[in-house]
Amino acid sequence: MKNPKRFETREGDLRADLRRRIISLELPPGTALSRQQLQEQYALSSTPIRDALLQLQEEGLVAVQPQSRTCVTLIDGEQARQAHFLRSTIEREIATCLAHSAGPELHTTLDRLVRLQEDVATQDLDLFAQLDHDFHQELFIAAGLEHVHDAIRRESIHIDRIRALHLPMGDKTARILDDHRRIAGALRAGSAEQAGAAMAQHLSQSIGMAAKLRKLHPDYFLA
Structure with missing residues (x-):
């Protein structure tokens, strides 16, 4: 160490x-x-x-x-791919359902988290990542699926580490913020289709970068 x-x-x-x-x-x-x-x-x-x-x-x-x-342990790309499929499927459905049922408390909470992320985006990536986690956790809580959230977190260790590799690169934090704004906006507007699409797009970014990240950090990944 x-x-x-x-x-x-x-x-x-x-x-x-x-x-x-x-x-x-x-x-x-x-x-x-x-x-x-x-x-x-x-x-x-x-x-x-x-x-x-x-x-x-x-x-x-x-x-x-x-x-x-x-x-x-090294990052397992195949397990990351499967974890992404699980998470993307469930969170897209959650976003779709919440578009019809979310109350003002959720909208207020999501807006607050986005503002906090804006404040730390260029200063504290660890806190930014924690706020990102909090944003998604609030959606599970609002949907009454806290135990599902816990299960997904346990399955997401490899995709989480890929995201940690991706986060400092280029405009990643700006893109996360844009995605969070779109998700929150679609939920506020009550648009299930837009909320689901925004969530799917948001969750696809890091897994889509996995091959490039493997080339940049070959020692971090299983062969």
């Missing part, structure tokens, strides 16, 4: 923080994880470190080899 630093993290937050660091590519694919170094960084004993790594292994984010080494 490069540039080790100390983290103020409670034992219960350890897995979540390591997951965040892997998804955001702070810990890139292929990174070797030293348990001793993690213990020092998080000021925790070996047991919670071991347990957190085993949980992350179950998610497919790390590969644990007993008595050998632990490393961040």
Whole structure:
């Protein structure tokens, strides 16, 4: 692990923080994880470190080899493609349904999140990405599908890392903002067709860049 630093993290937050660091590519694919170094960084004993790594292994984010080494897994392009299909199908349907049923509270929330993203787009990509996540989560909540959202998040680790690679490139943040405005506008207008189409277009961008990203970062992807 490069540039080790100390983290103020409670034992219960350890897995979540390591997951965040892997998804955001702070810990890139292929990174070797030293348990001793993690213990020092998080000021925790070996047991919670071991347990957190085993949980992350179950998610497919790390590969644990007993008595050998632990490393961040490479990005699986095929799993990313399948996760994108699942997410795109469900979120397009959610957007279509919410166009007929969304109340003013959702419109207000989405507008607020877009404004917050506008404020940080050129300053804090990590916060921008979190607000992007929040925007989509609010749609699941409004549709009463929180458990579906959780299931999709578990299946989206590879597409999430592809998106993290894509986010700093070119006008990606501007395009996300434009897409969010279109989705929110279509929902406010009650146009199911426009809302579904805007969502499908929005979710297609990063997976469409996967081949190019693989060429730029071949060491990050499974062969």
